[in-house]
Amino acid sequence: MYAVxxxxxxxxxxxxxxxxxxxxxxxxxxxxxxxxxxFDVCADPNQPKTVFLYELYDDQTAFQAHLASKHFQAFDTFTADMVVDKQVHCFSQVFQ
Known part of the structure; x- marks a missing residue:
């Protein structure tokens, strides 16, 4: 499993x-x-400028396929001017 x-x-x-x-x-x-x-989209009503995403993929290759997808590319382009900061962290499962 690959978490983002x-x-x-x-x-x-x-x-x-x-x-x-x-x-x-x-x-x-x-x-x-x-x-x-x-693909969880989370928000705190007391902090409307902050959005938190929790995504799980089969592996890093699946995440790379997500980044290359047409729908993600369109989303990334449309929202670029809406975002001030973006912090991405990726984790590989080490124990099951």
């Missing part, structure tokens, strides 16, 4: 538009990527 966490900081007043696109991307990932096992 992403913490995004959004620009002011971008939460609603960003979340619409983010949820589309999450649904497309789960529906169209066989190697994507989980």
């Amino acid at each position: 966490t992403v913490t995004l900081t959004l620009k002011e007043n971008q939460h609603e538009a960003f979340m619409y696109l983010m949820l589309e991307n999450a649904h497309a990932s789960l529906a169209n990527e066989p190697g994507c096992q989980r």
Whole structure:
């Protein structure tokens, strides 16, 4: 298993538009990527500029396929101007 966490900081007043696109991307990932096992989109109502993602893939190759997918590429392009900061962390499973 390959876990990816992403913490995004959004620009002011971008939460609603960003979340619409983010949820589309999450649904497309789960529906169209066989190697994507989980895609959680989390937000704290008290911190509307912060979005946290928790994604699980079969392996690093499946995550790379996600990054290369048309739906992710479109999402990344459409949301680039909405995001101030993006922190991505990747973890490989070491024990099962």
